[in-house]
Amino acid sequence: MTVLRNGYLFALNKQIFHSGGCRVNSRLFSAGYLSLFLKLSFVLGLGILLQSCASYGSHATTMRDGMLMGHPELSLAIAEKEDPDEKDVVSSLDKGMLRRINENYSGSNQIFEVAKQEIEKLYGFSITENLASVTINETLRGYEGDRYEQLLLHAYMAMNYIQLGDVDSARVEMLQANVKMMEWGDEPEEDAFLRYLEGIIYESLGEYDSALISYRKAYNVYKEKGGAQYPVAPELLKKDLLRLLAWQGLWSEYKTYKKEFGMANYKAPKASDKFGELVVILNNGLAPIRSEKAIHVFSAEVNQNLRIAFPVYDHPKQRLYTPRVSIDNKQKYLETVEDIDALARYSLEQAMPGIMARATARAVIKYNTQHTAEDNSPLAGLLMTITNIVTERADTRSWTTLPQEIQLQRITLPVGEHQLKIEMLDVSGRVVDVIEENVVIKPRQFSFVIKHWNTPVPKKRVLNNDVKTDKQVVKL
Amino acid sequence: MNLQHTKTRLLLPLFALFFLLAGCNPTVTRVQSDTVTDLSGKWNDTDSRLVAEEMVQDVLSRAWLTKFNRSKGKAPTVIVGTVRNLSHEHINTRTFIADIERELINSGEVEFVASAQDRKEVRGEVKDQDLNASEETRKAMGNEVGADFMLQGSINTIVDAVSGEQARFYQIDLTLIELGTNRKVWVGQKKIKKTIEKGGFRL
Numbered sequence: 307m308t309v310l311r312n313g314y315l316f317a318l319n320k321q322i323f324h325s326g327g328c329r330v331n332s333r334l335f336s337a338g339y340l341s342l343f344l345k346l347s348f349v350l351g352l353g354i355l356l357q358s359c360a361s362y363g364s365h366a367t368t369m370r371d372g373m374l375m376g377h378p379e380l381s382l383a384i385a386e387k388e389d390p391d392e393k394d395v396v397s398s399l400d401k402g403m404l405r406r407i408n409e410n411y412s413g414s415n416q417i418f419e420v421a422k423q424e425i426e427k428l429y430g431f432s433i434t435e436n437l438a439s440v441t442i443n444e445t446l447r448g449y450e451g452d453r454y455e456q457l458l459l460h461a462y463m464a465m466n467y468i469q470l471g472d473v474d475s476a477r478v479e480m481l482q483a484n485v486k487m488m489e490w491g492d493e494p495e496e497d498a499f500l501r502y503l504e505g506i507i508y509e510s511l512g513e514y515d516s517a518l519i520s521y522r523k524a525y526n527v528y529k530e531k532g533g534a535q536y537p538v539a540p541e542l543l544k545k546d547l548l549r550l551l552a553w554q555g556l557w558s559e560y561k562t563y564k565k566e567f568g569m570a571n572y573k574a575p576k577a578s579d580k581f582g583e584l585v586v587i588l589n590n591g592l593a594p595i596r597s598e599k600a601i602h603v604f605s606a607e608v609n610q611n612l613r614i615a616f617p618v619y620d621h622p623k624q625r626l627y628t629p630r631v632s633i634d635n636k637q638k639y640l641e642t643v644e645d646i647d648a649l650a651r652y653s654l655e656q657a658m659p660g661i662m663a664r665a666t667a668r669a670v671i672k673y674n675t676q677h678t679a680e681d682n683s684p685l686a687g688l689l690m691t692i693t694n695i696v697t698e699r700a701d702t703r704s705w706t707t708l709p710q711e712i713q714l715q716r717i718t719l720p721v722g723e724h725q726l727k728i729e730m731l732d733v734s735g736r737v738v739d740v741i742e743e744n745v746v747i748k749p750r751q752f753s754f755v756i757k758h759w760n761t762p763v764p765k766k767r768v769l770n771n772d773v774k775t776d777k778q779v780v781k782l
Numbered sequence: 783m784n785l786q787h788t789k790t791r792l793l794l795p796l797f798a799l800f801f802l803l804a805g806c807n808p809t810v811t812r813v814q815s816d817t818v819t820d821l822s823g824k825w826n827d828t829d830s831r832l833v834a835e836e837m838v839q840d841v842l843s844r845a846w847l848t849k850f851n852r853s854k855g856k857a858p859t860v861i862v863g864t865v866r867n868l869s870h871e872h873i874n875t876r877t878f879i880a881d882i883e884r885e886l887i888n889s890g891e892v893e894f895v896a897s898a899q900d901r902k903e904v905r906g907e908v909k910d911q912d913l914n915a916s917e918e919t920r921k922a923m924g925n926e927v928g929a930d931f932m933l934q935g936s937i938n939t940i941v942d943a944v945s946g947e948q949a950r951f952y953q954i955d956l957t958l959i960e961l962g963t964n965r966k967v968w969v970g971q972k973k974i975k976k977t978i979e980k981g982g983f984r985l
Binding site: 427428429430431432433434474475477478481482484485488489490491 | 867868939941944946980985
């Protein structure tokens with residue numbers, strides 16, 4: 307449907323350009339008047355059609371408000387109203403994320419699967435979409451998501467399967483992500499968190515050799531890109547890597563890494579039937595959101611200043627609350643394993659030269675059509691100017707329901723039931739919110755607790771009062 | 783003249799739109815269930831059926847069956863355990879297991895007992911009969927047939943890919959294990975290889 311709509315828009319645009327040019331021969335005033343009317347309605351129609359694509363940024367802001375106020379069910383309701391055909395990748399990604407935040411894991415995977423299929427369909431160079439993107443605007447290109455988003459889609463599907471108790475299917479997702487990375491070329495763009503999660507999944511299934519390979523790969527990404535797109539290598543991962551090397555008896559590599567990590571005192575624990583493993587994953591905060599910026603650039607080609615629009619992240623990185631796990635009188639801080647904020651900014655930075663080149667090409671094309679129209683009649687020229695301003699839109703689409711950071715902690719616990727608390731601390735170290743969960747640890751098995759958290763919310767009591775006032779208003 | 787011209791110009795893209803929309807209606811064609819339909823290159827019903835048929839043919843033609851018949855003087859009783867999906871696709875192993883079970887039962891060479899999950903439900907029913915059914919129709923507990931063999935297996939894949947091209951290799955392993963002795967009496971293997979090419983362009 308996207309392709310179809312693009313084709314239609316493209317045809318419409320062509321129609322506007324063309325009829326602007328053929329008005330020279332017009333003798334009948336009524337005919338000229340009619341064509342003017344037609345053009346006006348086209349411009350208006352086009353504007354309305356474009357609004358649906360252009361306003362992703364503002365739609366996302368409204369949708370995220372619910373999450374920020376501690377009412378993800380409201381965000382979900384807004385998201386579910388969008389895109390009933392389930393053709394738009396970014397809408398499906400948002401729905402999937404919000405369904406899982408609202409604890410509907412199978413529903414989440416169902417829509418994530420739709421997104422996955424649509425991304426697959428967008429494979430290859432699209433002729434119409436690329437034409438539209440250099441003549442009208444960027445939002446007419448099919449959105450397949452940035453590479454980090456495509457990989458995180460697999461990660462979140464895997465987490466859904468884990469929460470449904472189906473670790474084998476989570477493993478399938480990891481393998482699919484592998485194929486995807488393979489397709490991207492000789493120097494695959496590895497995602498550190500995805501590799502770490504993959505390792506944990508393999509380890510929980512008892513496949514220690516595969517887990518070791520994943521941990522090694524994860525560590526290499528953190529080592530190479532840590533401090534830029536990725537956080538620095540977590541201490542946790544270093545311990546996991548050493549432990550598995552010890553279990554596999556790869557002592558020379560064990561020693562090399564021990565030296566590299568500066569963990570001379572580390573001693574690998576032995577697996578025991580009296581203990582099990584708890585993995586806590588926290589999705590903290592919200593990913594940054596793109597907004598539109600327009601500037602005038604000088605084009606030597608037409609010797610003119612031209613207006614172009616492009617996406618920017620105009621807010622700096624948010625400060626997050628610090629999560630701390632508290633269980634059996636033990637306290638541990640979670641470690642950041644994925645910095646989506648950094649990934650998003652890096653990804654846009656990388657795409658910027660292309661975006662700018664297309665925007666400039668587009669501005670020149672638009673300027674030329676405007677100019678030709680103006681030569682024919684000032685009114686047509688004015689109309690073209692309006693059309694061009696209305697249609698010049700930056701592509702602000704991105705997966706904005708992702709968290710800002712993914713944080714993780716692993717704890718070995720005695721078999722049995724435990725009371726887990728995830729405490730959120732502010733800058734001064736004060737606990738502002740607590741997530742509580744009962745966990746059951748089974749011998750040599752993995753238990754997972756995966757949560758989402760944004761901001762401290764006002765107490766339920768206050769919210770109930772609000773609801774009451776609302777009802778009273780309705781009654782009046 | 784000009785008015786006419788404008789009208790045609792306006793109508794053309796609209797017509798084009800209608801034609802495009804008309805193309806969106808789904809067309810349904812019924813095909814035989816054994817027709818090979820390779821759409822995306824993923825594991826499909828054809829793969830599941832072919833593997834099940836070949837595996838069953840193989841398992842029934844091997845020595846373990848005649849040996850068992852000779853020594854015990856009866857057909858062996860088999861139970862299907864788990865077939866793990868270790869591939870990179872979400873494969874519904876249940877349809878695959880059902881295919882194998884059907885082929886084996888219908889061959890008449892082996893007997894089958896219900897799986898652990900199904901047994902629970904059946905036992906519930908027998909327990910209920912103990913209370914509610916009449917004396918002559920009541921089934922007593924403790925008369926179940928214990929299986930002699932268990933069928934287990936896994937589906938694995940190796941995928942090699944470069945941009946736009948994929949080679950998928952599926953390997954399905956099934957093992958028949960004698961209960962009590964843990965002896966492997968039969969190992970079946972089936973391999974499928976596919977290559978998939980994606981188009982570099984689309985509309």
